[in-house]
Amino acid sequence: MKKRPVLKPLLTVMIMSLCYLSAGCSARPIDTGPESDIKEDDLVVVGFSQVGSESYWRNVNTESMKSVFTRENGYRLIFEDAQQKQTNQITAIRSFIQREVDYIVLAPVVETGWDTVLSEAKEAGIPVIIVDRKVDVSDDSLFTCWVGSDFELEGKLVCMWMSKFFNLKGIDPNEIHIADIQGTLGSSAQIGRTKGFDDMASLYGWNVAAHEEGEFTKSKGKEAMSEILKKHGNVNVVYCENDSEALGAIEVLEASGRKCGSDILKGETMIVSFDGFNEDARAAVAAGKISCIGECNPMHGPRVESIIRKLEAGEKAEKYQYVTEGIFSDTDLIPTVMISGQERSVTVITERDL
Numbered sequence: 001m002k003k004r005p006v007l008k009p010l011l012t013v014m015i016m017s018l019c020y021l022s023a024g025c026s027a028r029p030i031d032t033g034p035e036s037d038i039k040e041d042d043l044v045v046v047g048f049s050q051v052g053s054e055s056y057w058r059n060v061n062t063e064s065m066k067s068v069f070t071r072e073n074g075y076r077l078i079f080e081d082a083q084q085k086q087t088n089q090i091t092a093i094r095s096f097i098q099r100e101v102d103y104i105v106l107a108p109v110v111e112t113g114w115d116t117v118l119s120e121a122k123e124a125g126i127p128v129i130i131v132d133r134k135v136d137v138s139d140d141s142l143f144t145c146w147v148g149s150d151f152e153l154e155g156k157l158v159c160m161w162m163s164k165f166f167n168l169k170g171i172d173p174n175e176i177h178i179a180d181i182q183g184t185l186g187s188s189a190q191i192g193r194t195k196g197f198d199d200m201a202s203l204y205g206w207n208v209a210a211h212e213e214g215e216f217t218k219s220k221g222k223e224a225m226s227e228i229l230k231k232h233g234n235v236n237v238v239y240c241e242n243d244s245e246a247l248g249a250i251e252v253l254e255a256s257g258r259k260c261g262s263d264i265l266k267g268e269t270m271i272v273s274f275d276g277f278n279e280d281a282r283a284a285v286a287a288g289k290i291s292c293i294g295e296c297n298p299m300h301g302p303r304v305e306s307i308i309r310k311l312e313a314g315e316k317a318e319k320y321q322y323v324t325e326g327i328f329s330d331t332d333l334i335p336t337v338m339i340s341g342q343e344r345s346v347t348v349i350t351e352r353d354l
């Protein structure tokens with residue numbers, strides 16, 4: 001193990017990363033040359049394989065990582081964007097192994113297909129931190145730890161919010177004709193959000209009209225919404241598995257003459273979604289076009305940095321680290337949602353908050 005200076009205090013890193021993000025700094029080129037007196041060999045080298053840049057959430061997640069793994073903080077970051085292809089991530093991990101990085105951080109595009117390449121990293125003695133979505137491997141010693149969201153809980157919280165809303169408005173469950181625009185099939189976010197949806201829709205007796213794949217992108221979300229309208233004209237609620245899909249669905253619905261909103265009994269189409277960090281989606285909530293968003297927090301940079309700091313100090317990292325997330329809405333009708341003993345408060349987004 002290389003002898004290195006103590007990494008910059010964590011509080012400084014957190015403040016710097018927040019300043020970086022709030023200042024809208026453009027990303028410094030990764031793998032930069034010397035900017036401080038830290039010797040190249042003293043830097044902690046982190047290889048980060050990112051899913052892609054499919055959504056606003058992903059871009060904020062990338063910036064959160066780049067904002068902490070800087071030379072000033074004692075790191076050299078090697079960043080690889082996989083453009084949503086698992087083969088690109090596997091190639092990136094192998095290049096990190098060849099370059100003998102100190103840590104590999106992987107945001108896996110899908111859950112399966114990682115055993116071989118993670119075994120190669122383990123044989124090379126390189127700790128692997130999984131971030132955001134999960135990996136489904138035969139031996140969980142193939143990764144050191146995981147940090148991310150409970151996607152099934154996210155799905156159940158949004159469905160619970162809808163159920164409470166429908167009850168308050170006197171809308172009978174069998175008047176609900178709901179469609180699910182899914183995320184990238186096989187990703188933890190899609191698996192969890194779809195399972196949460198399916199379980200709650202059947203518990204509440206809603207009519208599930210369709211599941212269409214939206215790949216977490218706006219363009220595929222538009223295609224999926226068009227398909228749903230063609231085959232299921234009676235759909236009055238659309239469950240979008242991220243904000244990019246929701247913005248696509250709204251465009252298609254409005255182009256077809258529909259009004260997006262929560263007044264289902266007056267013919268409006270309710271839209272619910274996930275993430276909550278997209279400025280356009282937050283504006284759609286403020287305008288009443290999106291009724292509810294399940295928060296999915298992309299700011300993993302400081303969390304992952306503090307894990308590496310612990311490992312550098314010879315401490316152990318907790319195997320599974322879930323981030324706590326809430327709910328956004330255009331109405332204060334439902335102040336909190338409780339499910340499986342977990343209560344989450346609802347934050348109302350208005351024009352003033354934009």
Ligand code: GZL
Binds near residue numbers: 054055058133243
């Ligand atoms: C969730 C993340 C998902 C986001 C989408 O943690 O994996 O991928 O919800 C993103 O916006 O594309």
